[in-house]
Amino acid sequence: MKKDIKKVVLAYSGGLDSSVIVRWLIETYGCEVITLTGDVGQKQELEGLKEKAVATGAAKAYVEDLKEEFVRDFVFPALRANAVYEGRYLLGTSLARPIVAKRQIEIAHQEGADAVCHGATGKGNDQVRFEMTYMALDPGITIISAWKDEHWTLNSREAMIDYAEKYNIPVKSTKKSPYSEDRNLLHISHEGGVLEDLWMEPPEEMFVMTVSPEKAPDLPAYVEVYFEKGNPVAIDGEAMGPSQLLDQMNSLAGENGVGRVDMVENRFVGMKSRGIYETPGGTALWAAHRAMETITMDREVMLIRDSLMPRYAQIIYNGFWYSPEREMLQKMIDEAQRDVTGTVRLKLYKGNCIPVGVKAPHSLYSEELATFGEDEVYDQKDATGFIRLNALRLKMQALLKK
Numbered sequence: 001m002k003k004d005i006k007k008v009v010l011a012y013s014g015g016l017d018s019s020v021i022v023r024w025l026i027e028t029y030g031c032e033v034i035t036l037t038g039d040v041g042q043k044q045e046l047e048g049l050k051e052k053a054v055a056t057g058a059a060k061a062y063v064e065d066l067k068e069e070f071v072r073d074f075v076f077p078a079l080r081a082n083a084v085y086e087g088r089y090l091l092g093t094s095l096a097r098p099i100v101a102k103r104q105i106e107i108a109h110q111e112g113a114d115a116v117c118h119g120a121t122g123k124g125n126d127q128v129r130f131e132m133t134y135m136a137l138d139p140g141i142t143i144i145s146a147w148k149d150e151h152w153t154l155n156s157r158e159a160m161i162d163y164a165e166k167y168n169i170p171v172k173s174t175k176k177s178p179y180s181e182d183r184n185l186l187h188i189s190h191e192g193g194v195l196e197d198l199w200m201e202p203p204e205e206m207f208v209m210t211v212s213p214e215k216a217p218d219l220p221a222y223v224e225v226y227f228e229k230g231n232p233v234a235i236d237g238e239a240m241g242p243s244q245l246l247d248q249m250n251s252l253a254g255e256n257g258v259g260r261v262d263m264v265e266n267r268f269v270g271m272k273s274r275g276i277y278e279t280p281g282g283t284a285l286w287a288a289h290r291a292m293e294t295i296t297m298d299r300e301v302m303l304i305r306d307s308l309m310p311r312y313a314q315i316i317y318n319g320f321w322y323s324p325e326r327e328m329l330q331k332m333i334d335e336a337q338r339d340v341t342g343t344v345r346l347k348l349y350k351g352n353c354i355p356v357g358v359k360a361p362h363s364l365y366s367e368e369l370a371t372f373g374e375d376e377v378y379d380q381k382d383a384t385g386f387i388r389l390n391a392l393r394l395k396m397q398a399l400l401k402k
């Protein structure tokens with residue numbers, strides 16, 4: 001039975017899928033379609049998308065700059081947690097979907113829409129991230145997932161191209177890319193197609209944000225990053241807003257070959273998938289942040305935070321950004337970042353990102369205590385009792401075995 005939909009807000013990129021879905025929604029549900037194009041730093045040409053959406057049949061089209069909010073309210077909270085999924089992935093796409101879905105819900109309320117729609121497939125993670133956000137922010141809204149909809153019959157690229165031709169929907173290219181790409185200010189991902197062969201090295205022409213380490217400059221580049229309470233706020237002494245800072249760090253790290261990752265990850269839906277990621281600025285900022293924490297965070301606080309980081313990263317990856325557990329962990333993480341303030345000097349060289357200097361006004365590091373030279377601060381004989389007390393349980397175990 002077909003749902004009674006009067007007005008729907010569609011996540012719209014202007015590509016083949018979302019362009020076709022505009023007309024498909026109109027033809028299938030007889031509803032009014034409003035499109036949202038969220039600029040999260042994908043660097044693609046956004047000019048003309050509003051006109052294209054309307055020409056395709058949309059009653060209204062929003063094209064909105066979400067870059068500052070994206071970095072400030074999504075990327076930086078993950079940075080404060082040092083969040084990394086399965087040890088390597090810095091969550092570029094995982095962090096970008098909730099902000100677009102959030103804006104869809106806001107526009108739906110503003111326009112009086114009774115449904116939202118996305119074009120993510122039923123095999124990936126993005127469908128979960130979109131729909132989890134919709135449900136968390138508006139439990140009563142109707143969700144149309146085109147690729148899972150019972151009325152959807154356009155199950156191939158060729159079928160969608162034929163549909164586009166039938167309705168005179170302009171699409172830039174009908175040539176199938178050898179892989180799928182998704183870009184925002186934090187990263188660009190490359191998946192599928194020829195990359196599904198795990199024995200194949202990624203072709204060099206595929207990379208967008210990073211130069212090959214072999215072709216990076218022969219001299220290292222040095223950059224200083226200043227943090228306040230865990231957030232990077234300045235580069236080389238120049239204060240910057242979140243999106244400008246990440247964009248600048250992308251350029252600095254990318255031109256030195258920093259930030260490439262080739263991994264096979266576990267999708268939330270159950271399958272393994274290969275992803276090639278370029279995260280130049282994020283890689284550099286994560287390294288700098290960790291270096292700053294080494295002298296400003298208490299040992300036991302860091303241990304607890306680090307033990308929870310994999311779970312925090314998994315929560316984001318699986319689409320639960322707007323969940324009570326993520327919000328609870330974020331409060332704990334942010335409390336631990338109160339004194340993570342200071343400057344880190346990074347050395348960028350042919351794919352490597354090496355912290356080579358660190359200083360902080362609230363540093364817990366004491367040169368007097370750490371020195372191997374003669375000192376009057378630390379009585380080394382105190383360590384004898386310390387070791388004996390810590391070895392007591394080990395000695396008891398050994399005696400019982402005898």
